[in-house]
Amino acid sequence: MLTLMLKRLAMTIPSLIGVVIVTFLLTRALPGDPAAYFAGPAASPEAIEQIRASLGLDQPLPVQFVHYVIDLAHGDLGSSLTTGQPVAAEIAARLPASAELTLLGLIVSMAIAVPLGILAATRPGSAIDHACRIVTTAGVSLPVFFTGLILVYVFYYLLGWAPAPLGRLGIFDSPPPTITGFYLIDSLLTGDGTTFMASLKQLALPAITLGLFALAPIARMTRASMLAVLSSDFVRTARACGLASYTVVVTYAFRNAMLPVITTLGMVFSFLLGANVLVEKVFAWPGIGSFAVEALIASDFAPVQGFVLTMAVLYVALNLAIDMLYGLIDPRTRMDA
Amino acid sequence: MTAAPALLVEDLSVAFRTRGGVVQALEHVSFAVQKGETLAIVGESGSGKSVTAYAVMGILDPAGRVTAGRAMLGGLDLLAASADQVAAVRGREIAMIFQNPRTALNPIRTVGKQIADVLLRHANVPRREAPGRAVDLLRAVGITDPARRADAYPFEMSGGMCQRVMIAIALAARPSVLIADEPTTGLDVTTQAVIMDLIGDLARDIGMATIFITHDLALAAQRADRIVVMHAGHVVETAPTAELFARPRHPYTAELIAATPDAAANLSELASIPGALPDLRRSDLPPCRYAERCPRRQTDCDVALPAAPAIPEHVVACWNPLS
Known part of the structure; x- marks a missing residue:
């Protein structure tokens, strides 16, 4: 290994x-x-x-x-022509904000999409299958800025449950000391419960917005891949052996169905990381996407170059991680390396 | 024939909903298998052999539905019992071996764990002892170095070995009935013989009834005590093996025996059965589904088939049998 x-x-x-x-x-x-x-x-x-x-x-x-x-x-990505700031420092400050948001969005969408896909596949043609189809279609048809604005309107303006969409923390909160750059993790590491709750509140709406958008590909892939696995010979064997339906669906079917889901997950993650600029704009999120777009409009090539390079490196790292995960799940892929 | 049979299937009918209409895959299929007996179900592809097994096991494709009949395993009717009741006896009282052993095993779980899964579910084996018992079972099915093989994945084994693992899984809970669905398809001839011997030996040890599904009449002749001949979802003839080969009574059985290749005959002498299975979606199927291919067809054949009693010695579903 x-x-x-x-x-x-x-x-x-x-x-x-x-x-x-x-x-x-x-x-x-x-x-x-x-x-x-x-x-x-x-x-x-x-x-x-x-x-x-x-x-x-x-x-x-x-x-x-x-x-x-x-x-x-030398770790020097040049300096921005418009702000004069070194690009490396700027990216280092903004990347964790985007990564934290994207990861949480992905967790939200997985928490909904994977069970939904499994349930839809185990009961094809049922109400939950139709619900799955509607949710995925809606999720992919609604643009993120629209979902984001609706959520802000309902949960901030009408209900007042969510804080003002003004970035990673409210005006009166101070950020935790930087360890990982992820406010949730840093505040937990320093035992700062108030900051943790404050940043979680700020994260909730943008993460749900992203999550709803990422839902569709994951749920669809889970459903399709579960359907294929459930009709395979070894699931039939497991059923014929009288294994409990939980064992059949989770241990036998889902673990096999996970491989294409993980591939999709990787694609969705890298796509979200680059494409969540609209969400960052709606929620005034100091992320890397809005940074890159501003630089692009200003023909400020050093930040753009730094952004593209960062994204590409992240993408390579992500693919590496997915390869590893594949190896952990599927013993067959360990052989051919 | 006094003791209750290990498995009694009576009047089993199965229909499949398809885009092209409803397929009457099985009609009034009846047979019984006694404790310790080996029963072969033979017939050409599409005759309903596997569907019969799947219906009895309750693992039919969702499109298939049992429309009539019962399958008595001990005191339990498998076709009327709840899903939980059936799941509880599947693997414990009645087990199944499939064709293509390589795809019938979970590709990403070690074979030891797959055997242990069944042990934990059915054999009241404590969790800590399950891996050891799995190794014992691997040894019992003749796998060399079982302790090491238990940690292997199916793709690391040959087809014959996978089928041995499959047998170990099926027999883990010492069932009273084993259904072997073409267990030697895809294995080479020497392995076929070894696997069939293994099934026979283990069945004798446990006193298990074996239902052996095959299209290979020669193999059935060697291994089975009795043979059920199926054609287009009907049981056309049931008889003890020697009796069936000596005096086949149904015209289809006779053709089937004539069409079996033997080493002495050359290719040009090999007979084939004229025609093909009828389209089972048709609404105007004749009562005897062989009638349209049958050289002995007569006017009676368009009247409902003679009702076949469940188990007597030599049963034939034909108005004009060979004598």
């Missing part, structure tokens, strides 16, 4: 090299001239050229790339 993990880890290196090259080229190919943008509308051509030289943008591409790689090796 350990050698397998090392092999898989080694296999990620070429992907990472590819990612570095592609992010570099991609951000250079973006429309818009950063030097002109940075110099401002009133700047003379000479001033723009001067800025271009100071940013190193007048150098040929290979030279720029070498500088980029050297900086990267």
